[in-house]
Amino acid sequence: MSDLLEFRLLKFIVAIAETANFTRASERLFLAQPTLSQQVIALEEGIGVQIFVRRREGVSLTPAGQMLYAYAQEALELRDEVVSAARAMDRGEIPVLRVGLSSFINPDSVQSLRQAYTRLFPDSPIQMTGGHPVQLLDRMEERSLDAAILPLPVSGANWVVSHVASDPLVVCMRADDPLASSREVQPSELAGRLKVFRDPETHPAAHHRLMEMLLEIGIRPEASCLAATPADIQMMVQSRCGLALIDERIALASDLTSRPIAGARWTSDTAFVHHRSANHIALSILLRHLPKAKQTQTRRMPGRQRALKPIQLELMA
Amino acid sequence: MSDLLEFRLLKFIVAIAETANFTRASERLFLAQPTLSQQVIALEEGIGVQIFVRRREGVSLTPAGQMLYAYAQEALELRDEVVSAARAMDRGEIPVLRVGLSSFINPDSVQSLRQAYTRLFPDSPIQMTGGHPVQLLDRMEERSLDAAILPLPVSGANWVVSHVASDPLVVCMRADDPLASSREVQPSELAGRLKVFRDPETHPAAHHRLMEMLLEIGIRPEASCLAATPADIQMMVQSRCGLALIDERIALASDLTSRPIAGARWTSDTAFVHHRSANHIALSILLRHLPKAKQTQTRRMPGRQRALKPIQLELMA
DNA sequence: TAGAACTATTGCTTTTTTCTATTGCAGGCA
DNA sequence: TGCCTGCAATAGAAAAAAGCAATAGTTCTA
Numbered sequence: 268m269s270d271l272l273e274f275r276l277l278k279f280i281v282a283i284a285e286t287a288n289f290t291r292a293s294e295r296l297f298l299a300q301p302t303l304s305q306q307v308i309a310l311e312e313g314i315g316v317q318i319f320v321r322r323r324e325g326v327s328l329t330p331a332g333q334m335l336y337a338y339a340q341e342a343l344e345l346r347d348e349v350v351s352a353a354r355a356m357d358r359g360e361i362p363v364l365r366v367g368l369s370s371f372i373n374p375d376s377v378q379s380l381r382q383a384y385t386r387l388f389p390d391s392p393i394q395m396t397g398g399h400p401v402q403l404l405d406r407m408e409e410r411s412l413d414a415a416i417l418p419l420p421v422s423g424a425n426w427v428v429s430h431v432a433s434d435p436l437v438v439c440m441r442a443d444d445p446l447a448s449s450r451e452v453q454p455s456e457l458a459g460r461l462k463v464f465r466d467p468e469t470h471p472a473a474h475h476r477l478m479e480m481l482l483e484i485g486i487r488p489e490a491s492c493l494a495a496t497p498a499d500i501q502m503m504v505q506s507r508c509g510l511a512l513i514d515e516r517i518a519l520a521s522d523l524t525s526r527p528i529a530g531a532r533w534t535s536d537t538a539f540v541h542h543r544s545a546n547h548i549a550l551s552i553l554l555r556h557l558p559k560a561k562q563t564q565t566r567r568m569p570g571r572q573r574a575l576k577p578i579q580l581e582l583m584a
Numbered sequence: 585m586s587d588l589l590e591f592r593l594l595k596f597i598v599a600i601a602e603t604a605n606f607t608r609a610s611e612r613l614f615l616a617q618p619t620l621s622q623q624v625i626a627l628e629e630g631i632g633v634q635i636f637v638r639r640r641e642g643v644s645l646t647p648a649g650q651m652l653y654a655y656a657q658e659a660l661e662l663r664d665e666v667v668s669a670a671r672a673m674d675r676g677e678i679p680v681l682r683v684g685l686s687s688f689i690n691p692d693s694v695q696s697l698r699q700a701y702t703r704l705f706p707d708s709p710i711q712m713t714g715g716h717p718v719q720l721l722d723r724m725e726e727r728s729l730d731a732a733i734l735p736l737p738v739s740g741a742n743w744v745v746s747h748v749a750s751d752p753l754v755v756c757m758r759a760d761d762p763l764a765s766s767r768e769v770q771p772s773e774l775a776g777r778l779k780v781f782r783d784p785e786t787h788p789a790a791h792h793r794l795m796e797m798l799l800e801i802g803i804r805p806e807a808s809c810l811a812a813t814p815a816d817i818q819m820m821v822q823s824r825c826g827l828a829l830i831d832e833r834i835a836l837a838s839d840l841t842s843r844p845i846a847g848a849r850w851t852s853d854t855a856f857v858h859h860r861s862a863n864h865i866a867l868s869i870l871l872r873h874l875p876k877a878k879q880t881q882t883r884r885m886p887g888r889q890r891a892l893k894p895i896q897l898e899l900m901a
Numbered sequence: 902t903a904g905a906a907c908t909a910t911t912g913c914t915t916t917t918t919t920c921t922a923t924t925g926c927a928g929g930c931a
Numbered sequence: 932t933g934c935c936t937g938c939a940a941t942a943g944a945a946a947a948a949a950g951c952a953a954t955a956g957t958t959c960t961a
Binding site: 268269270272273274275314315316317329330331333334335337338341342345346347349350352353354356357386387388389390391420428430472475476478479480482552555556 | 585586587589590591592631632633634635646647648650651652654655658659662663664666667669670671673674703704705706707708737745747789792793795796797799869872873
């Protein structure tokens with residue numbers, strides 16, 4: 268099947284595509300011209316795809332050939348990268364991967380990052396650093412961190428963001444709270460009682476996203492208690508400061524419990540983030556192997572109706 | 585250099601890694617055992633990387649070998665995908681790519697998507713459909729669209745989001761507006777005058793993000809004019825309804841102009857989005873070749889100070 | 902100490918890749 | 932028309948490689 272398409276052939280495709288000429292491509296590859304002809308014909312027949320159009324004016328790519336050319340470039344580059352990384356690993360030269368961890372992230376995401384990294388780069392050290400999201404973004408910009416695990420949203424185009432977890436957001440309350448007696452909390456029951464929040468300074472974008480979601484269901488919370496960590500949040504809820512919203516996955520103290528909010532399908536989202544120009548040798552390979560977020564939840568906006576059928580434009584690309 | 589690592593060798597690596605045994609791997613590959621031994625030894629010596637550890641209990645991977653194994657699996661899978669796509673193209677069987685376009689996106693992103701698609705899949709048709717973000721997300725869920733270009737943020741873990749553009753947000757005003765006489769607009773000058781917004785119904789998340797950013801600089805706007813398209817926004821600004829915030833890249837009518845906001849570095853972000861389980865044959869290949877967002881801007885939060893140096897934990901992975 | 906379960910080595914065969922020489926084809930030009 | 936020229940394709944031989952069977956070398960196990 269696709270076994271004919273070896274890397275050797277990919278190199279041939281690239282050379283021919285770039286010289287538009289079998290003869291010159293063969294020179295560039297230090298091969299005789301008939302070799303190229305034969306090999307390419309055998310490939311085209313073997314996989315059943317015409318790759319080149321041979322014309323007097325030069326050799327051009329068919330549509331399928333264009334795609335193969337783009338693939339070939341990428342695949343050859345990646346292979347070099349991988350072999351370099353393998354050599355570095357073999358010599359024990361992989362530098363420490365410095366990862367920033369925010370609190371308020373899915374705890375499993377740290378675990379799965381470490382698993383993926385350990386699987387790919389066993390014996391290579393990871394250094395984990397705690398910190399607030401804004402701090403971690405700063406440190407990635409100044410290159411004192413290679414990557415971080417952060418709560419979404421992360422804005423700015425310089426970040427490569429890879430969504431790794433999405434968990435329901437639930438109301439955290441004392442186990443003896445009257446609300447604990449029902450399965451779900453009604454939004455109206457939250458009004459006036461939702462008071463414990465994470466410190467907006469530590470992640471303004473996420474804080475405001477939360478506020479906007481609350482406004483949508485008609486709650487304007489007074490954030491009178493600001494916590495820096497999930498443990499602080501629990502402590503504040505325990506001391507009757509008010510209710511809080513937390514990630515369903517976070518383990519709760521024994522006298523606390525949590526309930527979902529009726530009708531709301533909010534999530535707490537965690538992402539693996541690195542700077543677009545970060546240069547740790549493992550990053551690009553690691554990123555391809557991070558497990559992806561799995562939850563099936565979509566945040567539904569209340570009260571919107573299905574709009575008119577949109578206009579269809581047919582364009583030939 | 586890396587030329588020794590042909591796809592054939594990748595298959596050998598996978599088979600040996602998965603059987604933990606050269607003899608059984610050779611059976612699985614329908615080869616004689618000495619062939620495998622030889623080939624792998626030649627590879628290991630050739631690229632200078634030890635891949636396997638041969639022990640009595642079985643063959644195991646070195647750290648570098650683990651990474652090569654992970655790479656091999658992925659590369660072999662991708663090659664099959666690419667060859668299948670090439671065959672489909674050769675037979676003219678690539679189905680139409682149905683892309684949803686929201687208004688309020690960077691116009692260049694449509695252009696660059698079409699360029700990338702045309703380069704990869706020449707002659708394959710694209711069908712562009714206009715619509716509001718919520719509508720487009722719905723249509724992707726029900727599989728009547730393959731992908732969409734949307735303004736960020738997009739929430740929910742089912743979406744594969746690829747950030748493609750990030751442009752400064754500026755204040756749009758009449759050319760004869762007094763504010764047009766200075767280079768920048770002070771946030772205080774916006775108060776009470778910022779009135780034209782896109783309709784929150786069309787993209788609630790983006791609307792609220794904008795509101796939250798305005799609140800940060802102390803502006804609580806009355807959104808008295810709600811527009812469905814950038815053209816409507818311009819029309820409203822022309823008719824003296826108020827000022828608006830728009831993407832710097834959008835072409836303005838001749839009697840309009842725009843100015844940046846002093847101190848704010850907000851951006852309008854555009855992403856290429858598709859459903860995690862979308863199955864158009866071109867998507868995964870297209871995604872790898874989309875040009876990435878380039879802007880160097882990070883949204884800076886006002887008034888935060890650098891926090892204490894965080895604790896460092898050293899973990900051996 | 903023999904055997905079992907491996908991988909590595911050896912020497913030979915087959916297959917694949919590449920080479921040189923040549924053919925064939927289509928324009929350009931006298 | 933006829934003769935170059937610039938190119939890709941074909942043919943047949945040579946070189947390189949991948950593969951094979953037989954066997955040697957280990958190390959644990961009975």
